[in-house]
Amino acid sequence: MTGPPTPPPSSAVEIEDAARTMLPPQAAAAAPATEPSESASTAAESATEEVQPPIASQTKQSTTYELLFPTISDLARSGSLKELTEVAERGDLTGDFASDPTRLLLVAPLVLAYMIVNELSPARHVLTRLPDSLTTIPLSRGLFMLLSSTVERKYSDVYLRAEELHQFVLQPTFGNAEFGQILAGMIVSFVGAFRKRTFNLLSRAYTSIPLSLAQWYLGYPADQAKEVLNVALANNWKYDQQTQSLTPATQSTSSARGQGYAQTTLEAVNLVANTIANLES
Secondary structure, X not given: OOOOOOOOOOOHHHHHXXXXXXXXXXXXXXXXXXXXXXXXXXXXXXXXXXXXXXXXXXXXXXXXXXXXXXXXXXXHHOOOHXXXXXXXXXXXXXXXXXXXXXXXXXXXXXXXXXXXXXXXXXXXXXXXXXXXXXXXXXXXXXXXXXXHHHHOOOHHHHHHHHHHHHHHHOOHHHOOHHHHHHXXXXXXXXXXXXHHHHHHHHHHHOOOEEXXXXXHHHOOOHHHHHHHHHHHHHOOOEXXXXXXXXXXXXXXXXXXXXXXXXXXXXXXXHHHHHHHHHHHO
């Protein structure tokens, strides 16, 4: 991954360009939304099929990262993302064993917390601070790939890589069940927040959009068209059965942008707490 992340669209032209950047061909638009390309699938699997080394200290004493993880865990469960990023940033920058695998106990939740609230540049900075010995660990590689797809607005790859990473951290071979549960909850929360932001983007970029294309953008397979319809209708969109197209509700672009971001951030915070609680129940 090279170069700085693409800044969020701000003008009406940028918003429209952003939504159409990864416009799939008509044939692909009608395909199931979760059907990945062969190259994307191979790349995602390569990062998560490897054996994850234990996230355990290589020293005789507990590292700063291990001592801080219970706090990070509690903050993730309560959805306190701002506090989580502050604690994790301080711990990562002041830790004594920068090359110890336990550093990922802070780095992985920190990256996901930034991604949930769409702060992609800080997330990238956190990952690029890691030494080479930690960037080759499957968990780190999975985070790098998910972040890269998000920055590049490769919509279908975002959902694919998120699902691969979600399954990976819940495997018994991951080696740390509590850590895996926390990450799994945050990954689900990220997908929900990413979908919400994408939906808001489509609302401003399109006057009409085929249902199949909306499914592609939102990461829903062909048999889950009802999910997209439910979300669209709940947001006052209209659906034309004959043309199978959706018409977004008319709204003020400037006010919608501000309200959409605030709502997405608040919903992301609540979703983190609810998701982790459901996984642990």
